[in-house]
Amino acid sequence: MSQLIQVMQTVFDNPPVPFNPANQTLKGWAMWCLRDRGFMVQPAQNADFYISTKGEKTPFKVSQTEPSDRVTGWIVVDASGKSAQVIAPET
Numbered sequence: 001m002s003q004l005i006q007v008m009q010t011v012f013d014n015p016p017v018p019f020n021p022a023n024q025t026l027k028g029w030a031m032w033c034l035r036d037r038g039f040m041v042q043p044a045q046n047a048d049f050y051i052s053t054k055g056e057k058t059p060f061k062v063s064q065t066e067p068s069d070r071v072t073g074w075i076v077v078d079a080s081g082k083s084a085q086v087i088a089p090e091t
Contacts, residue, residue: 004051074087
C-alpha cells in the first residue's frame with residue numbers, strides 16, 4: 001500500500017495540469033491526472049473512485065479540506081490546485 005501511495009504522491013507533487021475549477025471537477029481532475037500517468041481508475045460506489053493494482057481495489061475520495069474519515073484513501077488538493085497530498089486509508 002505504501003508503494004502505491006508514494007507513486008500516486010509523485011503524480012500530485014507535479015500534476016500534468018493544475019486544478020482549474022472552471023474546466024473540471026476536483027474528482028475529474030484527480031482521475032485525469034492518474035489516468036494520464038497510467039493508473040487504472042474505476043468508478044466506485046462508496047468513494048469517488050478505485051485505483052486497481054494487482055487484483056486489489058483501493059478506494060479514494062478527493063477533497064480540498066481535511067478528510068472526515070480514514071476508511072478510504074484521500075487526495076487533498078491544496079488551494080492553488082498545483083499539488084495535492086495523498087493519504088492512505090487506515091487498514
